[in-house]
Amino acid sequence: MSPRVGLISGSTRVRSTDLTETSPVCTKCAKRDSIYFRPYSGERLCPTCFKRSLKERVERTIARFEMLEHDSRVAVGVSGGKDSLGLLHILAEIERSYPKAEIIAVSIDEGVRGYRDEAISIATEACGDLGVEHLVISFKELFGVTMDEIAASTRELGACTYCGVLRRRALNEAAMRVEADRLATGHTLDDMAQTALLNVLRGDVNSLSRVNPGGSDLPGFVRRIKPYCEVPERESALYAYLEGFRFQELPCPYTGEAMRNDVRGFLNRMEITRPGTMFTVYRTAIKLTPERGETTMMGTCSKCGEPTTGTVCRACQLIDGLREQGPKNA
Amino acid sequence: MASIRVTARMMGPLKEASGSEEQEITLNQNAIVSDAIHRILEAHEGDLDSALLDPYTLSPVTNTLILLNGVEVGNLLGLETPLRDGDRLVLLSVTHGG
Numbered sequence: 001m002s003p004r005v006g007l008i009s010g011s012t013r014v015r016s017t018d019l020t021e022t023s024p025v026c027t028k029c030a031k032r033d034s035i036y037f038r039p040y041s042g043e044r045l046c047p048t049c050f051k052r053s054l055k056e057r058v059e060r061t062i063a064r065f066e067m068l069e070h071d072s073r074v075a076v077g078v079s080g081g082k083d084s085l086g087l088l089h090i091l092a093e094i095e096r097s098y099p100k101a102e103i104i105a106v107s108i109d110e111g112v113r114g115y116r117d118e119a120i121s122i123a124t125e126a127c128g129d130l131g132v133e134h135l136v137i138s139f140k141e142l143f144g145v146t147m148d149e150i151a152a153s154t155r156e157l158g159a160c161t162y163c164g165v166l167r168r169r170a171l172n173e174a175a176m177r178v179e180a181d182r183l184a185t186g187h188t189l190d191d192m193a194q195t196a197l198l199n200v201l202r203g204d205v206n207s208l209s210r211v212n213p214g215g216s217d218l219p220g221f222v223r224r225i226k227p228y229c230e231v232p233e234r235e236s237a238l239y240a241y242l243e244g245f246r247f248q249e250l251p252c253p254y255t256g257e258a259m260r261n262d263v264r265g266f267l268n269r270m271e272i273t274r275p276g277t278m279f280t281v282y283r284t285a286i287k288l289t290p291e292r293g294e295t296t297m298m299g300t301c302s303k304c305g306e307p308t309t310g311t312v313c314r315a316c317q318l319i320d321g322l323r324e325q326g327p328k329n330a
Numbered sequence: 331m332a333s334i335r336v337t338a339r340m341m342g343p344l345k346e347a348s349g350s351e352e353q354e355i356t357l358n359q360n361a362i363v364s365d366a367i368h369r370i371l372e373a374h375e376g377d378l379d380s381a382l383l384d385p386y387t388l389s390p391v392t393n394t395l396i397l398l399n400g401v402e403v404g405n406l407l408g409l410e411t412p413l414r415d416g417d418r419l420v421l422l423s424v425t426h427g428g
Contacts, residue, residue, distance in 0.1 A: 023401050035397075037405040044405060190425075237395050237424045238402065241341070251343040264425060268392045269384060 028053070036238060039275035047242050054239050058090050058227050065214030067225040068182060071100035075180035075222065077171050078105045078126070078134075080119030082240035082247040084186035085126055087228045089243060091184060092130045106174035106183075108167050109138040111146025112252065119248045126245060137174050139166055143319055151254050154325045159254035162318055169306065169315045175222035182215075187226040190233040193278040194263050196285035201263070211285040220300070220307030232271075232278060332359045334415035336366050342423035344394070347381045348374060357413060363398060364409040366419060381423065395422040 023033040026046035034044035045053065062068050076091055078084045088105060095101050105127045110116055120136055127134035140146050143166055151159045175183040192211065199208035213226040228236070240247050270277040300306065301313035308314070336355050340348045348370075355369050367390050371378055384392035389409070396403045397420040403411050 023405055033401075034405055035401045037402065039404065234395060234424045237342075237422050241395070241397070241420070241422055249342050249345055251346070265384065265386070265392070268425070269387060272389075272392055 036235075038235075039271075040279060050235075051239060051242060054086075054231060054235060055090050055093060057230055058087075059094060061213065061230050062094075062225075062227050065212075065225070067184075067214050067227060068101070070098050072182050073102045073104070073178075073180045074182045074184050074225075075104050075106045075171075075175035075178050076132075077174075077183065077185045078107050078123045079186070080107070080122040080126075080248040081186070083188050083228060083231075083233065083236045085123070085245055085247050086231075086236050086239045086243070087184065087186040088126065088130065088132065089245065091227065092132060103132055104178045104180060105132050105134040106171065106178060107134065107136045108170045108174065109136055109140075110163055110167060111139050111148055112254065113148055115248075115250050115252055116147075118250055122246055122248055129245075133178070135174055135178055137170060137177070139170065142166075142170055142173060143315070145319065145322070147254065150322065153322055155322060156325070157318070160260075162322075163254070165314050165318055169313075172221055172224075180222055183222045183224045184227055185224060186228050186236075187213075188228055188231050188233045188236055189278050189282055190264070190267065192226070192229050192285070193267055193281040194260055196281050197263050197267065198260060199285075201259070208285060209288045209290070211282075211289050213286075218307065229282070230279075333357060334359055334361065334413060334417075336361075336413055336415075336417045336419060338366060338370055338419040338421060340421050344378065344381055344421050344423050347378055361413045362407075362409065363396065363403055363411045363413060363419070366413060367396075367409070367421075370421075382421070390421070393423060393425045395424050396420070397422075 023035060024044050026032050026034045026049050027043040028049040029046060032046035032048065034046055036045050036050050037043075038045060068074065074091065076084070076088050078088050088103075091103055095103050105123065107120055107123045109120055124134055124136075138146075147159065147163055150162050155162070171183060171185070192213070196208060196211060199205075213229040215223040215225045217223055267278055267281070299308060299311070301308045301316055302311050303316040303320075304313060306313050306315070312320075333356050336357060337352060338355060339352050340350070345351050353370065353373070355366055357365055357369060367382070371382060382390050382394060384390070390396065391404070391409065396409075398406060398411060398413075399418055403409065
């Protein structure tokens with residue numbers, strides 16, 4: 001038997017006197033009925049004002065972190081999920097005001113049968129609808145191995161660790177192939193706050209002080225930017241729903257980095273009872289980050305020639321580790 | 331007591347976990363949103379509990395966007411919003427897919 005549903009809900013997020021059984025008028029336009037209550041700001045928004053506010057927030061984020069030039073060629077990492085597709089829609093809309101700017105979608109096929117096939121097909125369909133060029137490259141092509149093979153292999157680390165490192169490398173490779181000068185990813189406010197808190201819990205001060213949504217110019221890397229970093233995932237989901245675009249519905253079969261899941265649950269609960277918590281965590285991490293312009297000294301990987309701070313890059317370390325751990329992995 | 335019928339549409343991983351996109355629920359006339367969600371959970375005999383409920387608070391609002399007739403329930407009376415015959419609920423997982 002299922003447990004009784006808990007009632008920690010909107011009714012505890014605001015004073016009960018503020019709530020009604022019908023939708024109040026939109027705080028911004030004062031004309032249309034609101035459909036969404038934004039607990040961290042107190043706004044009640046209609047669909048039009050909600051979507052406009054999200055676009056304006058992305059524009060402000062781009063300006064604040066000096067993410068783009070008027071003629072930037074931006075590779076947008078599109079996984080087929082709601083966040084990256086939402087970002088692609090908004091950037092495509094912003095791009096229309098900048099005739100010299102260009103957007104190209106890039107997707108990585110990690111090789112997860114069933115899951116990634118669906119996502120790539122959704123990404124391709126969205127790019128077709130938006131008239132955006134789309135490049136897909138695969139783990140198999142770049143590293144000679146799929147995520148399904150990695151997941152089935154003898155390994156010391158979680159599948160998400162391999163996927164994260166290799167996907168990061170693959171996205172950079174894809175962005176270079178399309179000759180982009182920026183690589184935009186759909187990291188949300190939730191992702192940023194989770195990463196910041198994870199770094200605190202792991203005692204990783206160096207990573208905690210490297211939260212830079214505007215990215216850095218590092219030799220061998222396309223500058224990575226996160227224009228969606230101040231959009232809560234809940235609002236990204238609502239935007240996808242209101243826009244009515246198709247997005248991936250299957251969960252990844254390998255998902256489940258235990259510590260991140262714990263942090264996600266904790267932050268989501270705090271956000272319900274203490275609205276604005278995620279912004280506070282994210283902004284605290286931003287305050288700890290030095291001003292842009294400081295660069296890390298980079299060398300090249302002795303195995304693949306890609307840029308790295310060590311002698312062998314993390315991607316090569318992981319692939320070599322898999323091969324060394326048994327004939328099953330060769 | 332008279333009953334009402336409400337349609338629930340599941341999106342994201344909830345659709346996959348529930349095995350169907352839409353389901354119709356019959357409830358008492360004075361039912362609220364949490365009653366509908368409880369009925370959905372019961373109908374799936376525990377299969378949806380982990381996808382829909384926060385393991386600590388047992389609340390669905392932590393990880394799910396819940397809309398009633400196109401309005402997010404946080405803009406109404408939350409899970410205590412009364413339901414009427416013919417209402418349409420949408421349940422969309424927030425924490426999935428990037």
